[in-house]
Amino acid sequence: MNSLPTDFQSVYGPVRSWRYGCSLGIDPIGPVSVCSFNCVYCQLGEIEEETRRRRVFVPAERILRDLQAFDLTPVDVVTLSGSGEPTLALNLGEILGALRDATNKPRLVLTNATLLADPEVRGQLAQADRAALKLDAWSAEQLVRVNRPAPGLDFPALLQGIETFSAEFGGELALQTMVLSPWTDGQLKSYLQLIQRLKPQEIQLNTPTRPKPRRRELAARGNAPGDYPVQVLKRVAGETLAALAQTLSQASGIPVRYPPPEV
Ligand code: SF4
Known part of the structure; x- marks a missing residue:
């Protein structure tokens, strides 16, 4: 671990x-x-280090120290996401345990699910109260085009990891899907087949509401606009998301949520 x-x-x-x-x-x-x-x-923005190798980036003690500056009274949830993929943190389980003791708040992990084929990762993530798993692709081609994964990442193994974790996890599990353009009937059918297999408790549809920084900015972790150059991405219309959500929930029986218009 490099010193912070x-x-x-x-x-x-x-x-x-x-x-x-x-x-x-x-x-x-x-x-x-x-x-x-x-x-x-x-x-x-563009990810600076793309890897599937886990290591300790930020010690749990550092997080506990930084936490002391915050008033937890208005906080509904503590969310692990930040500057990349949280399951790459080898100390994820230790961090989740420390946050449980220090905050007494629900702990949510936003993850791209790429490491869930690893039982050790699933075991650590299982300590969370809520997990939101990214699923933007219904095919290996779509995965490459939208998520641009690190070399060696296998789409069937990714799906298997989600399916296994979904069956094991005792907390609240959601799938988060970024909708970049209206879906064709074929894409809808492929996605429905996937969610029926993966069995999330909830689906969250998103569209790019946050601009993409043109260079690395730590402030981009949050959702407040910053004073730095950005690329504004094309959003899918609210009515399109609403119609897709209705179709998906009717066909699958799974609740589907999407951002309110003011986001
Ligand atoms: S949006 Fe994609 S690239 Fe960015 S942190 Fe999440 S999974 Fe990684």
Whole structure:
């Protein structure tokens, strides 16, 4: 582990989440963005280190120290996401345990699910109260086009990891799907087949509401606009998301949520 800059803040926000309320951000990754994906719409900008190798980035003690500066009274949930993929943090389980003891708040992990084929990762993630798993692709081609995964990532193994975790997890499990353009009937059918297999308790549809920074900005972890160059991404119309949500929930029986128009 490289030593962290003394001015790096591993706790940030709280930010307002349309799905989870007042969310205090926990960054287990650190000043350099690190992820096993490099999604075309990533609010962090281009990922600086794309890897599937886990390591300790931010010690749990550092997170506990930074947490002391925050008033937890208005916080609804503490959310691990931050500067990349939280399951890359080898100490994810230790961090979740420390946050349970220190905050007594529900702990949510936003993950791209790429490491869930690994039982150790599933075991650590299972300590969370809520998990929101990214699923933007219904085919290996779509995965490459939208998520631009690190070399060696296998789409069937990714799906198997989600399916196994979904069956094992005792907390609240949601699938989060970014909708970049209206879906064809064939795409809808493929997605429906996947969610019937993966059995989430909820589906959250998103569209790119946050601009993509043109260079790395730590402030991009939160959802407040910053004073730095960005690329504004094309959004899908609210009516399109609403119609898709209705179709998906009627066909699957799974509740589907999407951001309110003001987000
Ligand atoms: S998984 Fe998340 S952090 Fe990683 S590139 Fe995609 S949007 Fe960014």
